[in-house]
Amino acid sequence: MPRPSTTTSSGYLLALTQAIEKKLQRALASQSQRLNLLQELFAVIALEVDGRARDIIHMRDDDGVSPEEGRIQNQLCFYDVLADHYVRVPDSGKLILDLIVQLWSQSFASNIFALPFHKWVFEVQLENSEVLVRYSSALVHGATNVFWIDIQTNTRRFFSLFQQFPVFPNAFLVGGPADIFVIELTDQLQKLKVEPVLLLYLSQIKAFQGLELRMTTSTRLKACLYSFTSPGGPMYPTRAVRHAAWDALDFLFPVGRYPRHLISLFFRLLYPWYWSSSCLNFILSCAKAILYSILRLIFSKWENVRKP
Template identity: 65%
Template sequence: MLPPTSLRTSAYLSALTQEIEKKLQRAIASPSQRRDLLQELFADIALEVDDRARDIILSREDQISPSEDGIEGSLCFYDVLADYFVWKPEDGNPILDLIVQLWSQSFASHIFSLLFHKWLFEVQLDNSEVLLRYSSALVQGATNVFWIDIQTNARRFQSLFRYLLEEVALVPERLKKIPLQAQQDLFLLLSRFIFFYNLADKLGSFFKQFPEFPTLFIGGPTDVFVIELADQLQKLKVEPVLLHYLSQIKALQGMELRMTTSTRLKACLYSFTSPGGPMYPTRAVRHAAWDALDFLFPVGQYPRHLISLFFRLLYPWYWPSSCWNFIMSCVKAILYYIFSLICSAWEKLVKAKKS
């Protein structure tokens, strides 16, 4: 987006800022309603801009191109306000002061990360303690909102993720504005969600910008990335999201990993291939995990399947469902084969008639 050039746009954004400030003041004044007020404010700024507000914000004078109008055609209020507080930081300062008073409250870091993720990398902060506090709040808040996307299988906060990845992590000048600890935390955060937001094509550039990690992480950027990814997979409970991760994880093919990291990833994927505890994966997840495991680690895939089959035989209560799925797979394969033969014969007959 471009800076607001019309008085109407500026007045509208200024009014939004005042409403946010009033709600934060009410939260400070009402301890019993504080959490509900902050949650309501978070929901408000995360809403998609409606048509009426869009016409005001994206006035013709601004000449916004479609590519700039949010992510994948959507534009949320936090997108607009984050830009506004960069253009007019003096309007954001009262809100920032109120958020600081509410640091320990739920949704305070969420709101800070949405409204001030761009401001943090555009202003000059000389106080290292304040900078570390803001950076930590940004990472914490971003983690929370990305998990909201995970739980709802949505991409409402994709613009925030893209900014942190493409405009911060991949831009050394901006990245160096925050302390090393915050840089490390940011890269660990991005590692956990980069597949969810369909940005696996950025992995090459992402690894080149990885900050130095303590000796606890023995290995290169790829090892750190895979360790975080494996931990993330273990936490996912939403089936469509887990299936999406398992399809995206094939981008790891060919990466050089330590033996311990490789074994960790294998164990993680293998845990999704068997029914029952502790993961209780669905049949779709089990098949997707097998596909990912065989794709990334083709050596030893047949012994793995034989061992898995042997252990399945130890649990008779799984036999009926396994036999039924096997029969249905065979029937589908036979029907597909017959259908292919019919289509092939029909094409030959049509060509014969034409000739």
């Protein structure tokens, strides 16, 4: 079967862009149907691309490589295609941006902006810093919303929005994509109250080791982890969460490990009502360690007896 021409691919992307423009214009013109129209548009651009559309979109460039083909593994959504298209052809999304700006205060507007323009924001060169701040704020707000949509539905539809996309030369305000991701993650961590979820995040956060972050971002991450290491308010973390936070903190920031523990112990001594539980846990931990050591010794001797 012959591959469609590059013109066909460009025409498909142009038609998709025009459909989004019409939907936004209808939302702007109809106040009563505005919320429903924006919700429908958000659902459409978050849909997965079907096989036929995928064949049309996957056009090879002059080097024989399709940008989407080199990146996509399993799932390709319309916002993925649009994000790459608006980076390659920035002017093609100008009308959509103008319409979204007029709908900033509406629900789903920041979500609709964040999905197809999350790469464009790092690529665009704007002289007006106020406009850049507005776009960056909308990106963060929209990315936060879709992050919680994935969390609540237990899906990974918006996973590609949070991958390590390339560091562009005009990283603004808070640094590069890694800084933005870590800052948002620390904010979300402090809102989580479910122990299994917190334990999962604290165990996986060790993947940040070696990540190049700004000093302010690194300090923010360190403060976030440290806030989970102390019992009582305002977090009231469980013992398991406190230990997981200590493990992550010591793994990511080994420098100053012992002074941190010493200072934490000093402040724990100022609250005598925690002593009883701490002593009980220490005794139980020692008893378990001794019991396991005895069992290992018995099993090892039993194995030695059986071998001859």
